[in-house]
Amino acid sequence: MSTTTLAAPSAAANSSQGANRYDAIVIGAGVAGLYQLYRLRNLGLKVRILESGTGVGGTWYWNRYPGARFDSQAYIYQYWFSEELYKEWNPSERFPAQPETEKWLNFVADRCDLRKDIQFSTHVTKAQFDERTQRWKIDTTGGETFDAQYFVTCCGMLSAPLENSFPGQQTFKGQIFHTARWPKQPIDFRGKRVGIVGTGATGIQVIQTIAPEVGHLKVFLRTPQYIIPMQNPKYSDTDREAYKALFPYLKERLPNTFSGFDFNFKYGNFADLTPARKKELLEMFWNEGTLVLWLASFPDMFTNEAVNEEISEFVRVKMRERLKDPELCRKLIPTTYGFGTHRVPLESGYLEAYHRPNVELIEVAKNPIVSVVPEGLKLKDGTVHECDILILATGFDAGSGSLTRIDIRGKKGQSLKEQWNQEIRTTMGLAVHGYPNLFTTAAPLAPSAALCNMTTCLQQQVDWIAECIGYMHRQGLNVIEATKDFEDHWVDHHDAIANATLVTKTDSWYMGSNVDGKPRRLLSYIGGVGRYRQECNDVAAKGYEGFTLT
Structure with a gap:
């Protein structure tokens, strides 16, 4: 596979002191972790994934319950670093079930020779930044201690049940x-x-x-x-050939849409349409059988209460038509919150x-x-x-739970769990002030905490992290930390966008409402995947402005 040939670790990396000393330790062998290993290893770094399960897959390893399947279309729930890899995999249907998705991630791990750098059945209990050595010490339930310059968490946003x-x-x-x-x-x-x-x-x-x-x-x-009926046709060879031909287009398009899917807002505001046009478009979106009605129909659904109620009632009517029984309708059809303000x-x-x-x-x-x-x-x-x-x-204890269940301590022994028990905050969902050389994916205050096709958002974050580490190595730098001012700026920016929507006015796991005592804040950045990507790119283009590099 010429486009995905992996660079061998450098001689400098291999000459590290001790078998458990690494340039980077990555937690988790799911979608993000596998790609993070691939990217960092290609930089010539010595990298190790620590995975608590016995196999790769992350979410798709653990969630094997009856009926488990994803609701992102198979042709976009993919990796984009290799056209060859993309075209080699042949999904059976639009929304494959868990066994097929787990098989796909095993295929990627094998095709890219990733297993040799993954340690399974290894649960991380503690990670401490050592200010003397400027490195991380990572402890596991097995009694091992790992030493790493960079500590990268790819634990997933829904992995703390x-x-x-x-x-x-x-x-x-x-x-x-x-x-x-x-x-x-x-x-x-x-x-x-x-x-x-x-x-x-x-x-x-x-x-x-x-x-x-x-x-x-x-x-x-x-x-x-609220629900949307799934339309899940089987893929034919012709179907697969058609979407595979779109690889360059999809690779460019997905990171620039609102939700990282192959659809985007393009019909304007709902309130500006005629009644006939409203009905026409709602029926079209409904019959599509995807998440387009929720994530790419009308932006004012998230901000305008009257618009949200009109669309909510459209969905309620569809549900009544199927349920028929008045008592079932009373019990099963939502009336206390609006469509799209919860996970749909x-x-x-x-x-x-x-x-x-x-x-x-x-x-x-x-x-x-x-x-x-x-x-x-x-x-x-x-x-x-x-x-x-x-x-x-x-x-789940979404977004934050996977990290607060690890005893992560930054400078002066400060505890991430204790901090997040008071207020959940990050710098772009990629770092946390006070925790040098800690990088996070699927963490709060980024789209990957909920509102995104996960492969799109996770790959964007992994790429940003890998390029940042590559920049540091080229510049001879050892430590990076988000400044408090920049983190404050990002939190304010995140909240300003979030609080303009109806989502923050609803109790849901998006707001942490399902966990007693969890600080209330929208876990996911709702400004859009494309906008978030541009914000991240701007920081990198300015030499990682907002971060202190030494």
Whole structure:
């Protein structure tokens, strides 16, 4: 593969002192981590990925629950550093399921010979910046300590599952699973009484998939969701040839759209259209069966309450047409928040699952789950719902959780966890003031924390980090740190854009509302992927203005 030939580590890198001394330690072997290894290794650096799982894949290694699949089209959920690599992979359909995506990431790891620099089954517990040596010390559960000039986190934005959501889980007599820690072996649902907690994007995928298999399914619903029906055609050879021919165009286009997808706002503001044109476009977007209605229809949907309500009602009507039953409509159709201010899932037969005689819907917003008992779930009113299997689709401590679960300490021993427990802040989602030579991907205050086709945003961040490190090496520099003034500027810029939208007025995991005590701030930069990219490029073009380099 001539376009992706990897440079061998330099002699200087190989002459490091000690087997665990590296130029860079990367955490995580998912989409970002694999590419980060590739980029840094091509700079001639000695690099090691530390991965807690037994294989590559990140999100697609851990989230193997029934029905798991992504909702970015396969032809854009790709790497762009090699046209040859892009054209060698042949997705089976528009939105492939988890096994195929995991297989693709294994294909990339093998094709680029990445495994030799990945250490599996290694969980990082602590990372400390040593001000004397100007290097990071990274500790693992296995008792190893790694020494690195650069510490790069590629942990993912949804990788810290909320597993212990209810007291008494250890007393349950049946089987209990969190969707983000699903076992590799198949689970037999036949004839079983199954309870599932959570109806976000993950819960929806599980429910629509297992409903036909289980004996009886109890869905514990707190917050109903707007949905978009997924259109998932199989790809033919002709389809694949067509999109592969667009590689140069897509590589250039995706990083410059609002959400990193192959679509963008182009119809103006909704409020300026005639009623007939509004209906025409909404129907077109709806029938597309992708996230275009949410992420590339009308920008004023995110800022204008009247516009948002009109589009929300359009979606409610579509949901009513499928649900029919007035009681199901009351329970399952959102009315307390607007379309697009939460994560919008794609689904395939989710609403129809509730028409099945073996599916029971239990509202827990006003009568919440208080504990798990040996028999099942106990509600506030004392009711016990008996189950053989409990599935927790209870989500994640998003954006920040993967890093606060590691004891990361910067200058003067300051704790990132303690800081973020007070206020979640970063410099462009790429660094944190007070933590020299720490680079972050999928961290708060960047699009990659939520509002982006993840392969687009993660590759942009990895490229920025690699080019920054390359610049430092060419200039003979050893340490880089974001200044407090620049971080303050970025936080203010982020908040100004976020607070002009309806998203910040809604409780969701986007705002950290699903984690008790988590500081409230929109986790994802909502100014657009293209704008964020330009902001990052401008900083680099000015010699990394806003950072101190020594």
